[in-house]
Amino acid sequence: MPPTLPPRGLDARGHIAREGSLARVAPGFRPVVAAAREHVPALFGARLHSAYLYGSIPRGTARVGRSDLDLLVVLREDPTDTDRTDARALDETLDGLFPQIDGSGTLLVGHARVLSELERHDLGWFLACLCTPLLGEDLAERLPRYRPDTLLARETNGDLALVLPRWQDRVASADGSEAALRPLVRFMSRRLVRTAFTLVMPRWNGWTSDLYEMAGAFGAYYPRRAGQLRAAAALGYEPRGDRAVLTSYLDDLGPWLADEYTRVHGVKARRPEDA
Template sequence: MWTPPPPKGLDADGCLAREGSLARVQTRFRPVVAAARDRLPEVFGARLHSAYLYGSIPRGTARVGRSDLDLLVALREEPGDADRADARALGQALDGEFPEIDGVGTLLYSRARLLSELETHDLGWFVACLSTRLVGEDLARLLPRYRPDSLLARETNGDLALLLPRWRERIAGTEDSDVARRPLVRFMSRHLVRTGFTLVMPRWGGWTSDLAEMAAIFGAYYPTRAERMRAAAALGHEPTGDRAVLRAYVDDLGPWLAEEYARVHGVKAPRPD
């Protein structure tokens, strides 16, 4: 049986270290990052509290023409329809101007929600450990330090059972073509791999955002599911539009993972709709 590597992603005190930084942004992606930094205050004005990068670009692992630009925006008030429309327009403009990226995804939340007790071990952790400050005051200074424990596992990915019915609806409502299904395969593959990894994260004792590493570490603890998780990690990078893959996710791997997650860590605290 394969033995997982020693835990990594921790600071000297055994807490999760922030994984990205502006210094890691590759040269080809610096112009689009600079454009986002300059335009976010113009778009949101006084409503903007702070903005962050996350994903492969601040980790320094982005692929030219393949990776998207991932942004998280903290507003001073709860975001509304106008804010979401502004975020979409900004993303479309950046995507059209910079061929180095393949799309822009923007998460919008209020400062109050990001700092709320309910979100401390989900969105708060996401800001503090997986996001890199781009504009404004860094909310990470107001958040606790995190360890790779069962509480963090439960509150980050302990809601898979709730998501699976929505995934089935999305599959049923998607156009019957490989091209239309490919984004779903990519999204669900990544989500399942990350959920599988956080299932075993407390036992391993560290953090990684690399899909292949996540799948491999999961497989060390669940060898009978290792091959399927490795396949999901590969599809997270190079998705196909195979309907059978999606069906296997929502009929087999997903339900098993949701049940095992609840058994080991419990179920995520309910959130408002």
């Protein structure tokens, strides 16, 4: 008999396999990555601990003109407001230099936070499993291996109920233009699909970052909501600035998903900023 293959996204021991690598970066995006590798240390200097790519570019699934550049930058100390301003300027610079990306986003975190017990199954998991090393020491070597269990589900996305009021405020303050609403549809669609997937992840027993596959896995367990998730996955890839979509997320899909998540997995440990 042929050997039994591990579930999708897991290694032979049932741990979530790290996705992405620099070798998978498509030729059209290599100049973007090279520029990030040059600009990040120039910007943060000796305060930089390490930097990582995540998202479609290191997975090799990026689309020219449609995909964004996602960076995680770990500093030796907690980031300051000046650091965040500098990171936004970096994003604007990279977005302006390279038409092949549809925006750039840089997350800044402190070294101690990544390795903290509180973030072990959220930010730590994100770095160890979804981020590709670009510069400096790879902190994944100092983190555990992760399984697609209910602890991981709770600590990654068990805060949707807390997030929804913030989304309400963002939508209420946005003007009705396509330019203002499109990024919100993209962001919220992706977050809801990923949350729906991690709701069923322990039962599905695997990992994927493909939004359509996430929606399909969810739909197998919640067929009445399957159509909504397929539509959200499509909008995660091809968003349109439609306030009605956002209203449906905030009034229906989001609250239902938050309640079901709490019922199945419980509530994520609160962070200091949630107080």
